[in-house]
Amino acid sequence: MKKTFLTAFALLLASSTWAIDPPTMGWSSWNTFALNINEDLIKSQADAMVKTGLAAAGYKYINIDDGYWNGRGDDGHLRLNTDLFPNGMRHLTDYIHSIGLKAGIYSDAGDNTCGSGNRHAWGLGVGFAGYEDQDCKLYFDDWNFDFIKVDYCGGRHMNLDEREQYTKVSNAIRRQAQRLGKRIVFNVCRWAYPGTWISDVADSWRTTGDIWCSWGSVKNLIRENLYIQAYTGGGHYNDIDMLEIGRTLKPEEEITHMAYWCITSSPLLIGCDMTSIPEFSLNLLKNRDLLAMNQDRLGLGAPVVQRDGDVYVVAKDMEKIHGKKRAVVVVNLSDREQQIALDINKIGFAKGVVMHDCIGGDDTKVVADRFMVDIPAHGSRAFFAIGKRVEQTVYEAEEAWLKEYQEIANKQTARPVTTSEDATSGGAYVGFLGNYADNYLEWRNVYSETGGTYTAVIRYSSGEDRYIDVSVNGGDNNHMANLNTGKFGTWKDTQPITMKLKKGLNTIRIANASGFAPDIDCITLKKVSK
Numbered sequence: 218m219k220k221t222f223l224t225a226f227a228l229l230l231a232s233s234t235w236a237i238d239p240p241t242m243g244w245s246s247w248n249t250f251a252l253n254i255n256e257d258l259i260k261s262q263a264d265a266m267v268k269t270g271l272a273a274a275g276y277k278y279i280n281i282d283d284g285y286w287n288g289r290g291d292d293g294h295l296r297l298n299t300d301l302f303p304n305g306m307r308h309l310t311d312y313i314h315s316i317g318l319k320a321g322i323y324s325d326a327g328d329n330t331c332g333s334g335n336r337h338a339w340g341l342g343v344g345f346a347g348y349e350d351q352d353c354k355l356y357f358d359d360w361n362f363d364f365i366k367v368d369y370c371g372g373r374h375m376n377l378d379e380r381e382q383y384t385k386v387s388n389a390i391r392r393q394a395q396r397l398g399k400r401i402v403f404n405v406c407r408w409a410y411p412g413t414w415i416s417d418v419a420d421s422w423r424t425t426g427d428i429w430c431s432w433g434s435v436k437n438l439i440r441e442n443l444y445i446q447a448y449t450g451g452g453h454y455n456d457i458d459m460l461e462i463g464r465t466l467k468p469e470e471e472i473t474h475m476a477y478w479c480i481t482s483s484p485l486l487i488g489c490d491m492t493s494i495p496e497f498s499l500n501l502l503k504n505r506d507l508l509a510m511n512q513d514r515l516g517l518g519a520p521v522v523q524r525d526g527d528v529y530v531v532a533k534d535m536e537k538i539h540g541k542k543r544a545v546v547v548v549n550l551s552d553r554e555q556q557i558a559l560d561i562n563k564i565g566f567a568k569g570v571v572m573h574d575c576i577g578g579d580d581t582k583v584v585a586d587r588f589m590v591d592i593p594a595h596g597s598r599a600f601f602a603i604g605k606r607v608e609q610t611v612y613e614a615e616e617a618w619l620k621e622y623q624e625i626a627n628k629q630t631a632r633p634v635t636t637s638e639d640a641t642s643g644g645a646y647v648g649f650l651g652n653y654a655d656n657y658l659e660w661r662n663v664y665s666e667t668g669g670t671y672t673a674v675i676r677y678s679s680g681e682d683r684y685i686d687v688s689v690n691g692g693d694n695n696h697m698a699n700l701n702t703g704k705f706g707t708w709k710d711t712q713p714i715t716m717k718l719k720k721g722l723n724t725i726r727i728a729n730a731s732g733f734a735p736d737i738d739c740i741t742l743k744k745v746s747k
Contacts, residue, residue, distance in 0.1 A: 237452035239512040241364065241402055241421065241484040243278025243321065244271075245459050248430070248488025252284035252332050255301040256309055263313050265491035272318060274503040275512060278364050278402075279313050280321030280486065283332035286343045295343055295355060306360040314361070321364030321402070322356050326382045327371025335374055344371040346382065349389035357393045357401055364402040365390070379407060379625060380414050387418040404456060404484070410445055412623030421454040421484050424624075428458040428488075432470050432595055435461070436550050439477050443529060444633035444645055446518030447618040447661070449482050455518065456484050463489030463498035469596035472576060473548055475501050476599040479511035480519040480531060480546045506575035507599060510535070510544045519544065520616035523563045524644040527551035528592065532564050535601070538722065539664045545572075545600045549592035559588040562607060570604030608744070612660045612725075614647035614737040621656045631656050634736075641708065642676065646738045651685070651729030658727045658737060668720035669747040672713040675727070679735035680704045688726045689716045700735045708738055715745070 244262055246254050263279045266272045285306075287296040297306060310320040325331070325344035333340025345352055345367065356362050372382055383405055394401040405415060405422040415422045424445060425438045438457050449455045457478055462471045478485060487502060494502075501507075513535045523530035527550040535542045545564050549555045561570055561583055572581045572588060576599055581588070590598050614633075621630040631650040638644035650658055665671075675687070675697075682701045686694035695714045702709045716725075727737060 237514065237516050238400075238402075238420065239514075239516060240454050240482050241278055241404070241486065242276045242508075242512070243280055243319070243364075243485075244276065244487040244491060245280040245282055245321070245366075247282035248428075248459050248461060249464070249490050251282075254281065254284050256304060259309060260312060262491050263316060263318055265494075266318060267316055269491060269494065269499055270503060271487070271491065271499075274505075275508055276485070276487065276502075277317075278319045278321045278486070280323070280364060280366065282323045282366070283330050283340070283368070285323075286330070287339050289342045289348075293348065293351065295352060298339065306362075310361045319363040320361070321366065322360070322362040323366050323368065324352065324356070325368045325371040326379075326386060327369065327373065327375040327377055329371040329374055331368050331370035335370070345386050345389075346371065346375060346377065349385055350392065353389045353393040357390070357399070358397060363400065364404070366404045366406050368406045369408065379411055380418075383407075383411070383415070383418050407625060409624035410448065410455070410622070411625055413448065413618075413620060416448070416451070416453045419453070421456040423458060424455045425458055428461055430461040430464045430466065432466065435466070435470060435474050436595075439473075439548065439550065442477075442481060443521055443531070444615040444635075445622075446481060446520045446531075447616060448622075449518035450516060452516055454482050454484060454516070457481070459486040459488040460502075461488055462502055463487065463491075463494040467595065468497055469593045471498060471501055472599075473595060473597040475504070475507055476546045476575075476597045477531070477548055479507040480533060480544050480599070482511060482513075482516050482518060485511060504575065506573070506601065510575075510599070513544070519546070520613070521643060521645075522565075523557075523560055524638045525555075525557050526638070528555050528557045530557070530559060530564065532602075539606055539666070541603055541606065543602045545602050547590050547592055547598045547600075549594060549596050551594060553594050554591065555594075556589060556591050559590050561586050561588060564602055565606055565609065566602055567605045567607050570602050573601040573603065575599040575601060608664060608666055610743065611642065611739050611741050612663060613643040613645070613739045614658060615643060615645040617647065617658045617660045619647065619650075619656075619658055629656075631658060640706070641738045643739065646678070646736050648736045649733070650727065650737060651734035652732060654728070654730040656728075660725045660740065661722070663718065663723040663725050663742070665718040665720055665723060665744075667747055668718055670745045671716055671718055671742045672745055673716055673725075673740055673742050674710040674713050675740050676708055676710050676738035677735035678702050678705055678708045678738070683733060683735045684729060685734045685737075686728050686730075687714060687716075688728075690719065690724055702735075705736065710741075
């Protein structure tokens with residue numbers, strides 16, 4: 218990731234008054250209608266977004282997915298299927314804009330679209346590859362779209378390099394946006410986290426395969442996103458895929474679906490038929506508290522702060538870094554009702570915190586250091602926690618930013634590994650760290666109220682002698698050698714090291730440029746003096 222982006226992101230986090238673009242809110246045609254789309258259907262969904270109050274709640278984008286083409290002509294220009302869209306796309310986007318909404322479109326990074334299956338003529342050769350600037354002019358100037366989702370079936374078919382091709386598409390979009398003086402939202406749909414480079418390329422990016430309207434799919438997508446929350450921030454977002462709310466999920470499953478997508482700052486793209494959406498689902502999609510989590514001006518991810526078996530507690534700051542308010546969601550991925558003793562300190566507060574129930578609306582003042590929470594099977598509880606903050610003392614390795622982490626290339630990179638919560642402090646650790654200079658781990662959110670001198674111990678595991686270099690805010694390394702716990706899976710703490718933290722946010726890095734580092738569980742900080 219470029220230094221300029223990191224500097225800008227750090228400045229954003231240090232402030233509480235900036236404006237960033239929040240996650241996209243809207244509707245997409247694919248989940249319910251797939252390839253069965255036409256002009257009248259899209260207009261009816263746009264009308265329904267306004268009529269149901271979803272537009273007033275913040276949903277603005279009407280996005281047309283795969284299936285609107287009729288191939289590419291011999292002259293190289295895309296052909297629209299005029300049987301489906303008889304008045305042309307500009308007529309449709311003009312209509313969508315006239316009722317106060319924005320319009321989105323779909324393409325592929327390679328040659329063919331996913332819906333074409335590399336065999337249906339209408340979708341062959343219609344992707345961006347080789348036509349990046351030409352197609353961007355059509356989509357954003359001639360047709361006047363405001364958003365584009367770019368898939369990868371054609372890119373895979375052509376065996377393209379993801380970073381190279383998506384960067385080429387991004388540059389073409391930016392040139393068109395600059396020429397037109399308009400905002401164009403770019404969503405990468407590569408079905409797995411592409412790598413930290415993607416933050417320089419796109420506004421959002423898919424981190425998973427396609428969602429399906431089933432509890433198993435929602436549960437699996439949540440599991441895939443639990444430990445990659447460090448990559449959301451600065452107006453760029455992990456995308457867990459479109460919403461299945463309003464179709465066939467049970468109410469408690471819809472609450473989990475909505476609450477987790479909202480707290481993690483994922484784009485919210487409704488996937489049901491908005492002309493016949495059930496009342497419960499409609500009210501959930503318009504829940505003001507959940508939408509506030511999603512659209513919060515900090516735009517942060519929500520790492521796991523507590524785990525009890527298949528119950529996960531995720532949390533993030535809202536409105537101001539280390540401010541009085543945090544969002545907290547307790548997710549029950551198990552098939553039975555659960556109860557968890559929510560640790561008030563682990564969610565970042567002292568006793569006396571007020572827990573506002575974002576679904577039920579009740580407020581509870583917690584005077585103890587634990588708050589008992591009951592969660593139905595497949596369900597979630599969502600809260601705003603408001604009170605006196607405490608400094609975080611334990612930073613889990615799995616919540617850190619890993620420079621080389623990605624899920625698409627055959628390359629050895631540091632990555633989170635899940636365990637039982639008894640084996641490691643948070644039920645996960647980071648393995649495969651080091652062995653080359655860029656394969657490092659960083660905690661970028663280490664907050665000190667006043668700054669000062671701290672001691673730090675790092676919990677690690679290694680079956681052989683290994684070393685790590687630990688640095689703070691880009692300063693000199695603390696070299697820690699001969700780290701060996703006897704075998705992997707046995708955990709010990711390093712000897713304490715002393716470090717100076719500045720007031721506000723700090724970055725602590727662990728690296729090994731020449732060999733593999735030990736597996737890392739967490740770092741524990743203790744303040745010694747100001």
